[in-house]
Amino acid sequence: MSYTIGRLAKLTGLPVKTIRFYSDAGVLPERERTPSGYRLYGDEDRARLELIRTLREIGVDLATIRSLGDRRLRSVLDLHLKAVETQLKSLQRTRAVLRATLARDGDPAEEDLRRLHALGRLGAAEMAILLDEFVDEVGGDIEARHEWLTHMRDCMLPELPEEPTTAQLDAWLELAELLADEDYRDSLRRQSGDFWTEERDYGAWHEINIQVMREALTASQAGIEPGSPESEQVLDRILALMGQSREEALRAFDEHDPRAARLWELVSIIQDTPWPSEPTLAYGWIEATLRRASSTSRVSSTSRVSSTRGTAP
Incomplete structure (x- = not known):
């Protein structure tokens, strides 16, 4: 069945000028005209017009509606x-x-x-x-x-x-x-450049990192204090996993940008999750143990030097 634009307006309750606007905008494609030039619409156009009105009511723009010819609703x-x-x-x-x-x-x-x-x-x-x-x-x-x-x-x-x-x-x-x-x-680029350019495999490093954190967290949760004899044994296992000497590991902590920790703290605040996180606790324990060990080593070295100076002629 064919409808004039006036008849379609009565059937849908939309003003004639609105239907004409939709036709001119290309969201209601023109199908045929009478010999006198008047637009004719069919049941398919009536259904499409109802869809257009619904989409416009929920805020879909005309460009998106126009693309419906090439896309699924x-x-x-x-x-x-x-x-x-x-x-x-x-x-x-x-x-x-x-x-x-x-x-x-x-x-x-x-x-x-x-x-x-x-x-x-x-x-x-x-x-x-x-x-x-x-x-x-x-x-x-x-x-x-x-x-x-x-x-x-x-x-x-x-x-x-x-x-x-x-x-x-x-x-x-x-x-x-x-x-x-x-x-x-x-x-971050400067600090991590050397570490990642050593043809390091991400997957292997990730597994090592998990083991390192597990060792440190287990020690921390067991109440093993940094600087204790037990912590030294744990530290040696961790450094063996990391493939680093104590000096290399300590230097990495010294060069570490504190803004990295702040980034994860901000994420924790937004997510409303506990802080410090497990990785932060794990590496905090490792750093504390390294610094205690380094401090003890310096004191011991200074004592030996002082003792030698005291007995020198």
């Missing part, structure tokens, strides 16, 4: 759902900031306005892009390092809760600033 709705969820999360972040700001007495401070502005332009999508840039730039052309950072990427990209606290929002912003910090990126 399900895929369009799936994309739209993701867009709506992103918008909702952005609104939830804004609501959390506004609530925290209005909970205080007096007018908002400059810091409140800065937080509100920054969060308005830094959603999950923007953070993901920033992290991708971080991984690519720090990973550089060293394949194993790039693989390591790629595996760490998902852990470094926490998701803000639906009702974030002010502390979580501030941690989110600080994390973004840290990931974008060129000095921090350069520091």
Whole structure:
């Protein structure tokens, strides 16, 4: 059955000018005209017009609707759902900031306005892009390092809760600033360059790292104090796994950028998970044991020198 544009308007309840606009915009493709030039529509057009109205009511743009000729409706709705969820999360972040700001007495401070502005332009999508840039730039052309950072990427990209606290929002912003910090990126490249250029296999190193953390955590949880004879035995096993001398391991800790630990602390705040994390506890125990052993060695060496000087002629 064919309908004139006026008849179609009565059947659908849409104004004639709206139907004409949809036809001109290409979302309701023209099928035929009368000899006098009037547009004619069929039942298929009527059904499509109902679909267009529904999609427009939920916010789908005309360009997306126009593409329905080449795409399944399900895929369009799936994309739209993701867009709506992103918008909702952005609104939830804004609501959390506004609530925290209005909970205080007096007018908002400059810091409140800065937080509100920054969060308005830094959603999950923007953070993901920033992290991708971080991984690519720090990973550089060293394949194993790039693989390591790629595996760490998902852990470094926490998701803000639906009702974030002010502390979580501030941690989110600080994390973004840290990931974008060129000095921090350069520091990581310099510190890790030698380690990853030794044709190191990421998978093998990952397994070794798990064993190292297990040794250190077991010792820490057993109450083995850094500097005790028992800790020395554990340290020797750990260094054997790492293939490092005490001097090399201590130098690595000395050169370690503390901002790396801060990054994981920020992730923990956003995720509301316990801090310090197990890796932080494990390597904290190793560092403390190394420093106690180094300090004891220096004291012993100084004592020997003093004793020798005391008996010299």
